[in-house]
Amino acid sequence: GAVVSQHPSRVICKSGTSVKIECRSLDFQATTMFWYRQFPKQSLMLMATSNEGSKATYEQGVEKDKFLINHASLTLSTLTVTSAHPEDSSFYICSATTSGPQYFGPGTRLLVL
Amino acid sequence: AQRVTQPEKLLSVFKGAPVELKCNYSYSGSPELFWYVQYSRQRLQLLLRHISRESIKGFTADLNKGETSFHLKKPFAQEEDSAMYYCALSGDNAGNMLTFGGGTRLMVKP
Numbered sequence: 001g002a003v004v005s006q007h008p009s010r011v012i013c014k015s016g017t018s019v020k021i022e023c024r025s026l027d028f029q030a031t032t033m034f035w036y037r038q039f040p041k042q043s044l045m046l047m048a049t050s051n052e053g054s055k056a057t058y059e060q061g062v063e064k065d066k067f068l069i070n071h072a073s074l075t076l077s078t079l080t081v082t083s084a085h086p087e088d089s090s091f092y093i094c095s096a097t098t099s100g101p102q103y104f105g106p107g108t109r110l111l112v113l
Numbered sequence: 114a115q116r117v118t119q120p121e122k123l124l125s126v127f128k129g130a131p132v133e134l135k136c137n138y139s140y141s142g143s144p145e146l147f148w149y150v151q152y153s154r155q156r157l158q159l160l161l162r163h164i165s166r167e168s169i170k171g172f173t174a175d176l177n178k179g180e181t182s183f184h185l186k187k188p189f190a191q192e193e194d195s196a197m198y199y200c201a202l203s204g205d206n207a208g209n210m211l212t213f214g215g216g217t218r219l220m221v222k223p
Contacts, residue, residue, distance in 0.1 A: 032209055034210070034211070042215070042216075043199060043213045043214065043215045043216045044157070044199070044213050046210065046211070046212075049210055093156075093157065095157075095211075097209050099209065100162075100209070101147060101159045101162055102159075102209065102211055103159070104149075104156050104157040104158065105156060106155075106156040107156065
């Protein structure tokens with residue numbers, strides 16, 4: 001089946017630093033990748049949609065300058081949380097698709113101290 | 114606008130009992146509906162999609178356009194079915210974007 005990986009799986013950083021999270025589709029080429037945020041005991045909230053070679057489309061309320069998304073190839077998208085603050089602590093999940101269902105990564109837990 | 118509602122946050126049943134996880138949606142076009150499952154400490158994974166009309170792990174779901182529902186059912190729950198279940202919708206003009214319901218935690222007791 002389609003496999004999506006994320007790196008790192010867990011990151012702890014100091015307030016004010018930037019953190020980059022990678023999302024890779026391992027055995028298929030993903031024309032579209034999605035970034036979600038999941039708070040404890042809550043559902044996934046879509047942050048942005050990323051198409052290879054074009055600018056990401058952000059959902060309402062998501063700051064594009066804070067959450068930088070790069071989708072440079074059909075197998076890699078990155079999410080950079082810039083100048084992270086404690087309120088950015090969360091579980092970030094990516095998914096990838098060519099068409100049809102999305103395949104999800106295992107998630108990255110970010111803790112900002 | 115598209116919306117997915119899962120009215121139950123928690124559903125607790127005994128092993129062997131029937132299970133129905135409810136999902137209602139609102140969308141003006143032709144939606145594609147999915148059920149995703151997230152077992153403890155594992156990633157979200159696709160359980161089934163309505164266009165496949167298949168049964169996975171004993172689960173089935175039928176799209177009822179009249180009632181705008183896509184309830185997930187299993188006649189005999191197993192302990193290993195305990196997980197978070199998310200209903201999701203993809204609109205026909207949404208570029209594969211999914212809208213998720215709030216999720217239902219299924220607990221199957223021995």
